[in-house]
Amino acid sequence: MSSSMINTQPRLSHEFDVGSVRQDFPILNTSVHHQKLVYLDNAATTQKPQAVLDALTHYYQHDNANVHRGVHALSERATQAFEAARETVRHFIGARHAQEIIFVRSTTEAINLVAGSFARPRLKPDDEILITEMEHHSNIVPWQLVCQQTGACLKVAPMDDQGILQMHEFEKQIGPRTRLVALTHVSNALGSINPLQEIIHLAKSRGAVVLIDGAQAVAHLPVNVSQLNCDFYAFSGHKLYGPTGTGVLYGRAELLESMPPWQGGGDMIRSVTFEHTEYNDIPYKFEAGTPDIAGVIGLAAAIRYLENLGLGPIHAHEQTLLHYATERLSNLPGLRIIGQSPQKSSLISFVMDGVHPHDIGTILDGEGIAIRTGHHCAMPIMDHFKVPATARASFALYNTTEEIDALVSGLNHVTQWFGK
Amino acid sequence: MNELRDLYQQVILDHYKQPRNFYRLKPATHHAKGHNPLCGDEVDIWLDIQDNIIRDIGFTGQGCAISTASASLMTEALRGKTLSEAHQIFDEVRAMVTTDTQLTSPAGKLMVLAGVRQFPARVKCAMLAWHTLNAALNHQTKPVSTEQT
Known part of the structure; x- marks a missing residue:
């Protein structure tokens, strides 16, 4: 598993066609608050393919x-x-x-x-x-x-x-x-x-x-x-x-x-x-x-x-998403990623200066983006990092780099709401 | 997005960034602790009540924009009020954030909390300080939790 960062928008693996995978999940066509759903709460629960x-x-x-x-x-x-x-x-x-x-x-x-x-x-x-x-x-x-x-x-x-x-x-x-x-x-x-x-x-x-x-x-x-x-x-x-x-x-x-x-x-x-x-x-x-x-x-x-689909290609796709998201979120001022192990699954926990995770979650929801906010049923972890809660974006096989761009754009809006 | 603007009005963001009466009273005649275990928000409400009048009120703790602003606005609205006025304002605020009821009391600034109505998941944030106030007035010793009501 590579921990190296990818600097440009990556080309996804040929063996994994995320566009066709997305067709298998009917709920991904849902709109939330008149916006296209961007579902990034997969560590809480995943969506179900038509086959299920x-x-x-x-x-x-x-x-x-x-x-x-x-x-x-x-x-x-x-x-x-x-x-x-x-x-x-x-x-x-x-x-x-x-x-x-x-x-x-x-x-x-x-x-x-x-x-x-x-x-x-x-x-x-x-x-x-x-x-x-x-x-x-x-x-x-x-x-x-x-x-x-x-x-x-x-x-x-x-x-x-x-x-x-x-x-x-x-x-x-x-x-x-x-x-x-x-x-x-x-x-x-x-x-x-x-x-x-x-x-x-x-x-x-x-x-x-x-x-x-x-x-x-x-x-x-x-x-x-x-x-x-x-x-x-x-x-x-x-x-x-x-x-x-x-x-x-x-x-x-x-x-x-x-x-x-x-x-x-x-x-x-x-x-x-x-x-x-x-x-x-x-x-x-x-x-x-x-x-x-x-x-x-x-x-x-x-x-x-x-x-x-194959767990191997799924893992590779999700690692690409993780590295892309890590790179983009790291560049947002005032954002701190909680959990920086080089061996990571495809989720990012983070906090932002001066904004409570709950408010991040509500503002992103207004843009159709679903993330988790809270202590994630892991209060001792929150205690370790001395935060009451974090925001968490977690990626699944059907997520795309465009959805991560939407997340970043939403987080920029959060900063605008709460800026000086 | 209009609902978001109703929720995060300038007054709310202002009270979040610069909370009023953010201090612990020593000594306090009344005190209670509140907690929202779902998001980790914590608030302590401190009161000095003499002759049925709230002479001073402060709060400490940490929380999201909605819970912090609500606590801050509450302390402003209640200073100098009688206990029966405080109870009436509590009832009105609760009705306002959970139903379509309009606020009628003089504490008109609290109107900004009405935006929470559109966000059922955030009503607990707005009410945390108020339930804690209620506990303090009733000398309840057990900490208030949003998950016990």
């Missing part, structure tokens, strides 16, 4: 039934599509077995599942959970709950002022009592990509189990959980161009088998009497109740869409 919308409609029009239950034709079809989606996800993240893929509601739910079913029953007083300073609240709070419940303690590995994890500090913090290391693949508030290979090797060589929060990674980088050798990997469907309400927990089969069920109910059992219940095999042991069948089928359609 079609998959949802097709399922409800032709196949809708409950899964793993009926003997009738629709139930068979729904079950087949649902299980095919599991295989699609397995292949997408390079897991060895489809049974290592558990469908949940979100990344948050995936992490809570591991907290409740893996960590809580095992951890003892003075055991340690190690996270980093750049975690989303959903990779902080579940561990705080586990610590309250078990007497374990939460350790935090610091980052530097560029937003880079301090590896020597991280290494020092992994001790003999470290039972679990939980960290993000890509920071949602800074964009920093963590060196997972090195981190996971280190943590596992000292006997810790490793969970990766992949919410901000899977749409932007090729991910292979077998090569990474992590124990758990969590991500959401809706940040991956799939429907909301879908998420995935990958877990190593041996670990999943050793964990008690998380929720009780239908689908997660083999037999039930009032005296005794025998649990189902993985992954079903962790999928109590009717899942979001349509959502999961839509997620598989999203993954096929991405695989068809």
Whole structure:
């Protein structure tokens, strides 16, 4: 990955035709406040391609039934599509077995599942959970709950002022009592990509189990959980161009088998009497109740869409956008970029002198430009950089350099509104 | 863009850049703290109330243009007012930024806050200082949060 800046408006890769990609996303033709929508809030959620919308409609029009239950034709079809989606996800993240893929509601739910079913029953007083300073609240709070419940303690590995994890500090913090290391693949508030290979090797060589929060990674980088050798990997469907309400927990089969069920109910059992219940095999042991069948089928359609374009070309396109935007935003007077790791995903967090991020967001919205403003559910990151909030523009495969020009023009208007 | 002009009127930008009564009262007879966890805005309202009259009022904290200007305008409007006048102004401002109600009290300058009406996401910014004022007048000790109402 190159960190060099591109000085002129770049020519985008030949293998990636953003104009034709944009045709696949009907919402991009929407107007907001009589202006063409410029959607730069992709780290919050991505828009959905027609292929995903079609998959949802097709399922409800032709196949809708409950899964793993009926003997009738629709139930068979729904079950087949649902299980095919599991295989699609397995292949997408390079897991060895489809049974290592558990469908949940979100990344948050995936992490809570591991907290409740893996960590809580095992951890003892003075055991340690190690996270980093750049975690989303959903990779902080579940561990705080586990610590309250078990007497374990939460350790935090610091980052530097560029937003880079301090590896020597991280290494020092992994001790003999470290039972679990939980960290993000890509920071949602800074964009920093963590060196997972090195981190996971280190943590596992000292006997810790490793969970990766992949919410901000899977749409932007090729991910292979077998090569990474992590124990758990969590991500959401809706940040991956799939429907909301879908998420995935990958877990190593041996670990999943050793964990008690998380929720009780239908689908997660083999037999039930009032005296005794025998649990189902993985992954079903962790999928109590009717899942979001349509959502999961839509997620598989999203993954096929991405695989068809190729994560490599997508990554290259987004890095081009990132470097172009970094160059242009750096030249705006009074603008400071928060998070300057050379290894960054395609988002830029920033603050402007004398203007609160909320006011930046409102003025840009008036021009049809959607960005996120606030603490991004990462208040410890805001504390580190001593800002109450930031503005964040995050880019996806359908964004263009022209849209970044629109952002820059909008930011110039912000400066005009708030200028002397 | 006209709505934006209604929101960011000169008076608002002026009070944001140069907030009035931006100080902590020592001693204060009444005080409360307000917080908007969604954007990190924080405000402290300090009052000196004698014989049911607001002798002095100041605020400290940090926030966006709307919340800062609203706090600043509020302190100007309330100095010297009786408590019942203050409650009436609070009710009128709340009605003005959430509905189409016009302001009728003498505190006419507060009219500039009416532009917020068009921006539902920003109503909390405009009301933060006012809810905090209400808490201070009621000697509420728990900090006010925009996410608890």
